[in-house]
Amino acid sequence: MHEPNAAGEPLLKVENLCKSYGSFKALKGVSFTLQPGETMAVVGESGSGKSTLARALLRLDEADSGHAYWKGRDLLKMPAKELYQLRRQMQMVFQDPTQSLNPRMTVYQLISEAWVIHPEILPKPQWRARVEELLTQVGLSPAHAERYPHQFSGGQRQRIAIARALALRPELIVCDEAVSALDVSIQAQVIALLDKLRRELGIAFIFIAHDLPVVRDFADHVMVMQSGECVEVGTVRQIFESPQRDYTRRLLDAGLDPDPRVQAARRMPKVRAGLEMG
Numbered sequence: 290m291h292e293p294n295a296a297g298e299p300l301l302k303v304e305n306l307c308k309s310y311g312s313f314k315a316l317k318g319v320s321f322t323l324q325p326g327e328t329m330a331v332v333g334e335s336g337s338g339k340s341t342l343a344r345a346l347l348r349l350d351e352a353d354s355g356h357a358y359w360k361g362r363d364l365l366k367m368p369a370k371e372l373y374q375l376r377r378q379m380q381m382v383f384q385d386p387t388q389s390l391n392p393r394m395t396v397y398q399l400i401s402e403a404w405v406i407h408p409e410i411l412p413k414p415q416w417r418a419r420v421e422e423l424l425t426q427v428g429l430s431p432a433h434a435e436r437y438p439h440q441f442s443g444g445q446r447q448r449i450a451i452a453r454a455l456a457l458r459p460e461l462i463v464c465d466e467a468v469s470a471l472d473v474s475i476q477a478q479v480i481a482l483l484d485k486l487r488r489e490l491g492i493a494f495i496f497i498a499h500d501l502p503v504v505r506d507f508a509d510h511v512m513v514m515q516s517g518e519c520v521e522v523g524t525v526r527q528i529f530e531s532p533q534r535d536y537t538r539r540l541l542d543a544g545l546d547p548d549p550r551v552q553a554a555r556r557m558p559k560v561r562a563g564l565e566m567g
């Protein structure tokens with residue numbers, strides 16, 4: 290469990306973040322605060338800037354202006370050496386695990402690769418046991434360590450990607466459309482797993498999704514993005530029960546399937562959390 294940092298700083302405080310591609314403004318001054326262990330969903334239609342925000346925060350792309358403070362330290366100005374250490378604490382899980390998992394590596398190699406890069410985390414004799422522990426934690430079996438990514442279903446591959454992110458003991462996991470490619474019932478199982486990890490390990494999440502219903506049972510706060518701007522932010526309850534903007538209402542309407550069976554399948558099966566192997 291991660292402790293709140295001593296200074297009582299938020300885990301992440303983002304101020305007025307801007308990013309352009311040429312003359313196109315993809316992020317127009319986004320601000321928000323994330324506390325340790327908190328989950329913030331970032332929702333918005335395609336092209337609204339959600340991935341650009343994630344990439345700027347992890348410095349996979351450089352923001353043009355603004356600030357992002359990680360426990361009070363401006364991570365956008367952080368020198369490379371400090372950033373290298375910080376990257377460990379901020380992990381990303383992408384939409385398509387077939388692209389992020391090297392098909393030639395076994396699950397054991399994929400997960401332990403994190404410790405090749407960061408050997409300070411775990412001595413080599415402990416790698417095997419830790420890989421097996423992580424696989425169990427994400428609802429897979431220790432025997433899966435010797436398999437290759439193509440031998441798993443989409444939901445199981447996403448669990449491997451999550452285990453790999455956990456290997457570095459992150460304090461924040463940024464999920465960029467991490468469940469969007471999965472069937473609705475498998476989506477709910479993977480979200481239930483993330484929720485279990487959040488409760489057990491105190492990990493904070495930024496959870497990017499274009500579909501509002503999937504975040505309802507998981508997020509604490511929702512930030513709604515449109516054309517590079519945050520147009521509404523609130524608790525899940527505020528956003529779902531009294532959205533202030535038409536755009537948010539439209540997102541809610543678009544995401545709600547009229548079929549109650551589909552709605553039920555989307556809801557997170559809390560009691561089954563992490564036990565099924567989607």
Ligand SMILES: Nc1ncnc2c1ncn2[C@@H]1O[C@H](COP(=O)(O)OP(=O)(O)OP(=O)(O)O)[C@@H](O)[C@H]1O
Nearest residue numbers: 310313315333334335336337338339340341342499
């Ligand atoms: N490398 C790039 N070069 C030029 N334009 C880009 C680049 N990356 C993103 N954009 C543009 O910035 C805007 C925001 O893109 P972004 O990927 O952040 O949107 P998004 O909300 O994540 O969309 P989606 O839900 O489809 O993933 C889009 O109009 C996109 O075309």
